[in-house]
Amino acid sequence: MKFSSSLKLNHIFQRLYHTKGVADGHLVLYARKNRLNVNRVGVTVSKKLGKAHIRNRTRRRIREVYRLNEAQFRPGWDIVVVARSKAVEAPFDKLTESYLSLARKAGLLQEDAR
DSSP states (O other): OOSEEEOOOHHHHHHHHTSOOEEOSSEEEEEEEOSSSSEEEEEEOOGGGOSHHHHHHHHHHHHHHHHHTGGGBOSSEEEEEEEOHHHHHOOHHHHHHHHHHHHHHHTOBOTTOO
16 A cells, blocks of 8 residues: 555544445445545454454455555545445455445545546
8 A cells, every 4th residue: 555554543443433434235434534645544344244364354355455446546535444244255346346436425536537
């Protein structure tokens, strides 16, 4: 992640959970402007979705979707992505499609990126 950093502080996660998010069957995305020139991205996967290796795999796949499409995102946002149960078994292209459509709905993508 060239233009981004990880979001690790609990109080920032909590602040984002109180914003209006966008959701579909695979993911929920919460976003809020920050005063930095970089994006901070966090991924949450609940224990309800499976054992640790399943949660970690899902988390890695979601981070990879962001990494591959990072250039399309506007800088200056805090982003939290919450995985739903369908995300565990979803093919990578469906996960990518879901992530990008939610980012588009939230206004995180640059206008020229399609």
